[in-house]
Amino acid sequence: MRGEILRSALHLFAANGFGGTSLHAIAADAGCSKASLIYHFSTKEAILTELLTPAGEGLAALDARLDALPPEERVAAAVTGYVELALRYRREVKILFEATPTMICNPALGDIPAMGERLVVAMSGGSRDPGRIVGAHMVLGAVFVTCAGEVDVPDEVLRDELIAGALRTLDHRAG
Amino acid sequence: MRGEILRSALHLFAANGFGGTSLHAIAADAGCSKASLIYHFSTKEAILTELLTPAGEGLAALDARLDALPPEERVAAAVTGYVELALRYRREVKILFEATPTMICNPALGDIPAMGERLVVAMSGGSRDPGRIVGAHMVLGAVFVTCAGEVDVPDEVLRDELIAGALRTLDHRAG
């Protein structure tokens, strides 16, 4: 039942957003009562937190992996890791996509926003050059919305093209 | 008063999203009653529509301008025009950013989603190559979130770096 609730919530949050999904809707989709949701998860936000936990852990693991890498390999590894993570957790990305403006400071998101910032630093190579910083933000957004939206392309192709495109974006001439 | 309402709504929608902003909040910020909002605009969505109209017209004008251009100039013009539009209507972009997943089919958005799709076609050069299509979606998202977020870079620099980065993203080696 608990799993059923999570599955329904993931599906509905991704389709209609967090704010756009009522507990009633989740309960109806999962085939249980609204009170049952609150029994398993004490709060609506707790459902969101649990849904985003695996993605957050993946992001933390990526962050740790990058730290252990020599600086010259970091950018490429950050891009590859980020793209793979975003593709694996497509629906979570879609949820975050809608949640970002409204609840960027919400504790339900955990450390995800902070690690997003660290990812930008990694992809910009730690540089203070505005070009690198803007480029890193662009990559973050590019992968974000491409994964959230439905582009009619097989996943493996999407993966490769995202990585290639992101590296192109970051590639400073005479760098 | 009408202008005051629009200014408050633009500010609040951009900060908290459309769904996250109540009529009461707009009225309080504008210094009038909730009923006064409904007097000037018959509906909450009507406020949104009016707020997004200038940006939508700018997008339509860009679309028309691209149509009158020889194909080989279209991609660069699309990128430049899109970046300038997104920077000029930053707050509107931020509103759209949050609205996209939830109300993509909402009539309040007018033709904006459709013209977004046409922009993708223009930036992909009308190609069916997955790489070009993914690249165009990436540019759309990259400019979108970079303008919606607050990157600590002066506007002119941001403009130039966005255009340069986007062209890099789209630039396919060996045609």
Next chain:
DNA sequence: ACCGTAACTGTCCGATCGGTCAGAACTGAC
């Protein structure tokens, strides 16, 4: 058979939402 605990539900609650409506307050024309 009995009981304690976990799983689940129906019902109710206060808050907030977008929107309605009858009328007050202001305004310029005559």
Next chain:
DNA sequence: GTCAGTTCTGACCGATCGGACAGTTACGGT
């Protein structure tokens, strides 16, 4: 002054929201 029309408001409405709570069912250990 007064009257018509625009602008604005307080009070109210039904709907919906997230959540609380008491009570019921299912079940495994003894």
